[in-house]
Amino acid sequence: MDRVEQWVSILQDNGCRITAPRRAILRVIAESPRALQPGDIFELSRVKHPSIGLVTVYRTLDQLEKLGLIQRVHRDDGCHMLMPAPTGHEHYLVCTHCGRTILFEGDDLGSLFTKVESQTGYLISDHWLQLFGTCPDCRKLEQ
Amino acid sequence: MDRVEQWVSILQDNGCRITAPRRAILRVIAESPRALQPGDIFELSRVKHPSIGLVTVYRTLDQLEKLGLIQRVHRDDGCHMLMPAPTGHEHYLVCTHCGRTILFEGDDLGSLFTKVESQTGYLISDHWLQLFGTCPDCRKLEQ
DNA sequence: ATCTTATTGAAAATCGTTTTCAATAAGAAG
DNA sequence: CTTCTTATTGAAAACGATTTTCAATAAGAT
Numbered sequence: 001m002d003r004v005e006q007w008v009s010i011l012q013d014n015g016c017r018i019t020a021p022r023r024a025i026l027r028v029i030a031e032s033p034r035a036l037q038p039g040d041i042f043e044l045s046r047v048k049h050p051s052i053g054l055v056t057v058y059r060t061l062d063q064l065e066k067l068g069l070i071q072r073v074h075r076d077d078g079c080h081m082l083m084p085a086p087t088g089h090e091h092y093l094v095c096t097h098c099g100r101t102i103l104f105e106g107d108d109l110g111s112l113f114t115k116v117e118s119q120t121g122y123l124i125s126d127h128w129l130q131l132f133g134t135c136p137d138c139r140k141l142e143q
Numbered sequence: 144m145d146r147v148e149q150w151v152s153i154l155q156d157n158g159c160r161i162t163a164p165r166r167a168i169l170r171v172i173a174e175s176p177r178a179l180q181p182g183d184i185f186e187l188s189r190v191k192h193p194s195i196g197l198v199t200v201y202r203t204l205d206q207l208e209k210l211g212l213i214q215r216v217h218r219d220d221g222c223h224m225l226m227p228a229p230t231g232h233e234h235y236l237v238c239t240h241c242g243r244t245i246l247f248e249g250d251d252l253g254s255l256f257t258k259v260e261s262q263t264g265y266l267i268s269d270h271w272l273q274l275f276g277t278c279p280d281c282r283k284l285e286q
Numbered sequence: 287a288t289c290t291t292a293t294t295g296a297a298a299a300t301c302g303t304t305t306t307c308a309a310t311a312a313g314a315a316g
Numbered sequence: 317c318t319t320c321t322t323a324t325t326g327a328a329a330a331c332g333a334t335t336t337t338c339a340a341t342a343a344g345a346t
């Protein structure tokens with residue numbers, strides 16, 4: 001079962017109805033190697049389902065995020081992009097040239113957190129790590 | 144020389160003029176143990192200088208950020224807060240209850256980055272790490 | 287086939303932030 | 317101290333991303 005169908009059944013299990021505009025949005029996100037902004041998702045979904053409205057995109061993104069199926073990739077300007085959510089202890093690595101975004105394992109962070117907790121007295125409940133760089137393809141183009 | 148005076152002379156060295164509203168803003172940021180949103184900074188500065196406008200806050204924050212004197216603390220909702228910038232390889236640790244924000248050393252990350260680079264082929268140029276948790280005072284209150 | 291209620295798109299509203307503008311004042315130069 | 321240049325000011329308007337409101341539609345349970 002591909003990712004779209006997985007998402008569809010999770011949405012249904014949570015009382016959501018599956019409509020054509022919603023399916024278009026799911027496919028756009030699931031098929032993109034890049035993190036997309038809501039506006040991008042709107043434009044791409046419009047190709048598959050021309051009558052779709054931007055509001056529907058926002059509403060669907062909300063639901064997907066609440067169900068933990070997608071996650072925000074934060075940008076310095078305060079806007080954000082969206083990607084299928086990591087399933088484990090993974091974090092995003094974003095190419096600053098083409099936007100291609102992949103995941104890497106962040107297991108190693110546990111020991112840093114323990115150290116910080118004992119040094120600061122804070123109880124750490126959440127963390128946020130994102131890396132930015134140049135992907136292999138863009139590195140080739142730059143030379 | 145305290146932090147405000149340091150900032151004042153750096154601003155002057157960069158051709159900025161020092162005005163009363165600007166001084167009020169500098170003091171608010173320098174004296175706060177919490178990361179503040181632009182609106183908070185506006186309200187607090189208004190106490191010291193009632194005629195100040197929100198626009199002046201934004202403009203001053205821009206300059207301080209460009210000179211590297213303050214830095215953004217990102218929030219999940221896309222808004223951001225501001226803090227005096229770390230001087231070394233430090234990152235923010237934000238209390239999710241009271242907002243008290245402190246710095247911790249992030250030196251250990253170098254080896255993770257090297258590992259990720261070799262595993263992914265990306266060349267890492269920048270990173271973002273923020274921790275969230277409960278500060279010692281708020282932990283006491285919770286019990 | 288019916289019925290409930292989630293979902294839709296359009297328009298308007300809202301939020302944080304930026305731009306425009308004419309008036310003011312910081313600080314360099316005389 | 318006076319003059320002059322130009323950075324800075326606050327108010328109002330503009331802006332872009334996101335949210336709310338609303339009446340019409342349609343998914344999917346019965």
